[in-house]
Amino acid sequence: MSADYKNLACKGLKGTCWYTKTLALNMMRRGLILGRYTLACWQKQKADKAMRRLGEEFFQTLEQGETNPMVVSAVSDAVNRAKDLKAVKDKNYQAVAAIRDKIRAAWVKEPAPVPAVATPPAPAPEPPPPPAEPTEAAEKPEEPAAQ
Numbered sequence: 001m002s003a004d005y006k007n008l009a010c011k012g013l014k015g016t017c018w019y020t021k022t023l024a025l026n027m028m029r030r031g032l033i034l035g036r037y038t039l040a041c042w043q044k045q046k047a048d049k050a051m052r053r054l055g056e057e058f059f060q061t062l063e064q065g066e067t068n069p070m071v072v073s074a075v076s077d078a079v080n081r082a083k084d085l086k087a088v089k090d091k092n093y094q095a096v097a098a099i100r101d102k103i104r105a106a107w108v109k110e111p112a113p114v115p116a117v118a119t120p121p122a123p124a125p126e127p128p129p130p131p132a133e134p135t136e137a138a139e140k141p142e143e144p145a146a147q
Helices: 002-063 071-106
Strands: none
Touching: 002 071
């Protein structure tokens, strides 16, 4: 009998350790997500600044009389910088999505819950009594309408 309790205690302890480990890992992963979002916000500010500079340089080259401002090296460099910053920001969002997938996958492997005490199964409920047949006396005959 004591072996059963030891086995149950061991299973309970293993389950508790598994949940603790999973919660700790997922908290760490959520911290990584927070860091990635902070980095993505900073990179978004840099990308917005690069786009403003691109617009300024584009407008300046138009004012100088250039018919196709995209061929000017300053404008094409600004375009490349803006594209690079957007690519890095997108990479961070992909990393956040991968971390979220890891968090979801961590909870899929949950062990089955351990019962506290082995209890006998509950008895089956009694079937309901059959419905009573209606009697003819219960039915009221229809009365003709009074005129």
